[in-house]
Every structure is written in C-alpha cells, then in structure tokens.
Amino acid sequence: MKSVIDIRDLSVGEIEELIGVASDIILHPGRYAHLCEGKKLATLFFEPSTRTRLSFEAAMYELGGQVLSVAGAASSSAAKGESVADTAKVISCYADIIAMRHPKEGAPLVAAMNASIPVINAGDGGHNHPTQTLADLLTIHREKGRFRDLTIGFCGDLKFGRTVHSLITAMERYEGVKFILISPEELKLPSYVKKPLKEKGIPYVQTTDLLSVMPELDILYMTRVQRERFFNEEDYLRLKDSYILTPEKLRTAKADLSILHPLPRVNEISVAIDEDPRACYFKQVLNGKYMRMALILKLLGLEKEVAYEH
Ligand code: NCD
Numbered sequence: 001m002k003s004v005i006d007i008r009d010l011s012v013g014e015i016e017e018l019i020g021v022a023s024d025i026i027l028h029p030g031r032y033a034h035l036c037e038g039k040k041l042a043t044l045f046f047e048p049s050t051r052t053r054l055s056f057e058a059a060m061y062e063l064g065g066q067v068l069s070v071a072g073a074a075s076s077s078a079a080k081g082e083s084v085a086d087t088a089k090v091i092s093c094y095a096d097i098i099a100m101r102h103p104k105e106g107a108p109l110v111a112a113m114n115a116s117i118p119v120i121n122a123g124d125g126g127h128n129h130p131t132q133t134l135a136d137l138l139t140i141h142r143e144k145g146r147f148r149d150l151t152i153g154f155c156g157d158l159k160f161g162r163t164v165h166s167l168i169t170a171m172e173r174y175e176g177v178k179f180i181l182i183s184p185e186e187l188k189l190p191s192y193v194k195k196p197l198k199e200k201g202i203p204y205v206q207t208t209d210l211l212s213v214m215p216e217l218d219i220l221y222m223t224r225v226q227r228e229r230f231f232n233e234e235d236y237l238r239l240k241d242s243y244i245l246t247p248e249k250l251r252t253a254k255a256d257l258s259i260l261h262p263l264p265r266v267n268e269i270s271v272a273i274d275e276d277p278r279a280c281y282f283k284q285v286l287n288g289k290y291m292r293m294a295l296i297l298k299l300l301g302l303e304k305e306v307a308y309e310h
Helices: 012-027 051-062 084-092 107-114 130-144 162-171 191-200 210-216 233-239 281-299
Strands: 040-045 066-070 097-102 119-124 151-155 178-182 204-207 219-222 258-260
Touching (some): 012 130, 051 066, 051 097, 051 119, 097 107, 107 119, 119 130, 130 219, 130 281, 151 162, 151 210, 258 281
Parallel strands (some): 040 066, 178 204, 219 258
8 A cells, every 4th residue: 555745655657657547548538437436535635725625536536436525624623633643544444545735744644654545645834745746747748748858947936835846856857857946045945855956966056037047948837935834924925926927028938838837826927828828837737637537546556457458
C-alpha cells in the first residue's frame, strides 16, 4: 500500500505510466467509467479549496466510485481536538483511499503513517502539493512533448507557493532543465528546495525582474501571493501586485511559450491573456482531473485492468 505525500514518492517511470493512463482516459473515458465501482474516496480538506477537492471528487465519480467528504475543520472532529493520526485510523474503516489537505506541513505524512489505506497529499501548508504537479506535468507533456531541455520561469510567491516547490522537485530529475526563479526578495524559494539544485549542479538563476528573462522562457509558471501564510496584512498588501502579467509584458516572449498557473488567480495574470494561445491554465485544470483519475487507479491497484485489455 503506497501513499503519495511528496512528488518523489513517484519515480520518473511511474509518472510516465500515469501520463500514459491519463492520456488513454482522455481518448477512451468509457473504458474507465466503472473501474472504481464499490470503492470510496474520502476527501478531508482542513483548508479552503474549490478546485482540488472537486477535482478529486469528479475524478472518483468518473471512475464509477463514490466519495465521502469532510469539507472543513470546523465541521469535523478536528474541532473537538482529534489528532490527525486518529482521524486517519478512523477514516481507514470507512474508505479505500484518502485525499487530505491540511494547513500544517507534514499532516498528510502523519495520516499516511497511521492509515491502513493510501493517503494522497492534496496540499500541506506552504510545503508540497504533488497532485497539482501531476496536473502541471501532463500540461507540459501535452504542450511541449518533453520534459528535458526546458527553461522554466517560476514567478511570484516562491516562498509559500507549495505548487512551485513540488514542480521544481519533479522537474529537477530531467536532463537539460534550467530554472529561473523570479520573486521579490522576501518571497524567494526556500533553501530546502534550492539545496538539491545546488547539490546536483542544476542551473538556476534568481532575479526580481520578470521582463529581463522573458525571452529565454519555454514555460512561465505564475503564482498567487499566498495571503493566508503571511504573518501580517501590510506585507501582503505591499507584495501582492509585484508581478502582473499583461499582453505588453509578453511582447518579447517566445511564440511557443506556455503560461501555467495553478489557480486561483487573483490578479497576477491579466484576463486579456486568457485568449492568447499560450495561456494553458484552464487546460491545466482539466489535466489535473485526468491525472488524479490515473493516480487513484494506481494507488488502488486497478490501473492494469484496462491496460491488460489493449
Ligand atoms: C494551489 C494551492 O492550493 O496551493 N491551488 C490549487 O491547488 N489549485 C495554489 C494556490 O492556492 O495559490
């Protein structure tokens, strides 16, 4: 029984397999529509979420499974003081797999250590968000056809942006990838994410200036400044509009740039860019559902059911 807490819990080969399954689901959804019949996914979200929770739930329904949902800490026993470990043991009696989001870094890991069913980290504080990374990877795969030899710019809140941490951790495993880290001084990438880049000699550049690096980028990953992780509102207000992507700023960008954003967008990307063929953020949402379908199948040991029929 395997859980996915960190994107490194999946090897490069396993990610390739998931992309294969997700691509097959896109082509032949009917073949997958009943594979999870009789199985239940519990979504435990102790932090606000719209798309991630609904994406997991839609994924399970499209596989023919069912969903048990706890939508917020206020309505669950956590409000009575129950530990994450106990919650995980209890939910293991009701469901076959858990997707958990929690404001505390490490909470899904504690759940995985105590559950008798697979646990998927659906975002833990400012730490990791591996299933958003699966959505990002499928998007990059579909847009670029490769993971190697890409220059990727991450722009915005690189300190608290957990999707950034997980995607860098995933992409650093491919040859020829270069990272350009664009953020205000106060929101630079944490050293624990940078350390493996230094150790492996993977090229990265840190800058505060988006415009000067724009012509180099194959992928631009924009992020929201993570208001809920700030200690004071003043700092948030000062930093929130550090980068706003507008059509003028794209003037020097490559014609085949892919613009990604995990959403929700606040105002980091002008809506005028939504119609630009380089904007991929709404495709990313759909890709996230397909990758979550593939991941649920894998963790329940059902992914071979269809492959065997081929
Ligand atoms: C991200 C998250 O929750 O970290 N959203 C998501 O899962 N789609 C990004 C964010 O909240 O800014």
